[in-house]
């Protein structure tokens with residue numbers, strides 16, 4: 001299939017690019033490199049452009065005769081979205097509508113969308129299933145839900161087939177160490193813990209220890225990026241005109257901050273300097289029913305986040321753990 005991957009030079013997108021190419025698909029990456037990395041994708045597959053540029057989108061879709069789009073490009077810092085919602089509505093909603101307009105112009109009707117468990121807000125029950133009410137509690141979640149609504153309307157009116165994949169926390173890196181997580185600032189726990197162990201930051205800070213969980217630290221569901229990539233491909237292969245797939249992507253198993261720190265210490269054989277701080281952003285599910293599960297557990301996510309030979313993660317610097325999803 002000829003697939004355009006927006007945000008493909010970013011963390012999750014670059015792992016999808018690698019998998020899709022390995023499976024024989026024709027892939028082009030559309031990324032403005034605002035967060036992504038040129039080196040994360042093959043140079044001959046990269047189109048450096050912004051979703052706001054309608055002509056560049058038209059050119060990419062026509063030149064490469066694109067049949068389907070996987071849309072990762074977005075801003076994804078919850079705290080920043082609260083401080084600067086305009087930035088999030090502009091990029092996550094307006095620019096996505098711009099992309100969808102371009103797809104209409106060129107009759108591309110298959111669309112896989114990176115949505116998020118943040119669209120559920122504070123759930124009434126855990127585990128969070130797809131029938132949970134979507135009531136986001138921050139602008140980031142609102143922008144993602146707004147796109148989900150637009151996709152449902154486009155599917156009904158224009159015969160699109162789409163999948164809205166609502167991820168929990170992406171984790172891990174490619175087993176060959178070629179690509180991994182490289183956000184600046186970093187907001188995800190596993191790379192932050194590994195950075196602290198390596199002395200690249202003073203300590204792990206800011207997760208809270210007064211949650212109603214067995215060890216008092218926040219429990220989250222982590223899914224390996226390679227499992228996310230597999231799920232996107234499976235979803236894409238299912239899409240027919242009118243298909244509407246709305247799926248949560250997680251393992252259905254929660255791990256606490258303490259579990260992650262313990263695992264990182266066991267994997268590296270070193271202690272992580274930890275400072276208790278403010279709470280992280282939202283609760284996550286316990287055990288229970290799920291429709292799809294990733295295969296890779298947290299030790300694999302932690303191990304694969306180390307770079308072979310160096311034991312370092314693919315991360316630069318950050319301040320505190322902030323809700324990012």
Ligand SMILES: NC(=O)c1ccc[n+]([C@@H]2O[C@H](COP(=O)([O-])OP(=O)(O)OC[C@H]3O[C@@H](n4cnc5c(N)ncnc54)[C@H](O)[C@@H]3O)[C@@H](O)[C@H]2O)c1
Nearest residue numbers: 007010011012031032034035036050051073074114170325
């Ligand atoms: N990381 C997670 O745990 C997680 C969880 C749930 C959902 N998501 C969603 O998954 C997607 C990818 O997340 P990520 O962690 O890989 O983020 P990322 O920041 O690493 O990747 C996003 C990519 O999109 C690009 N981009 C942003 N705006 C663009 C624009 N206007 N035009 C072109 N390119 C643009 C960036 O340069 C970057 O390469 C996002 O949509 C995010 O909301 C992520």
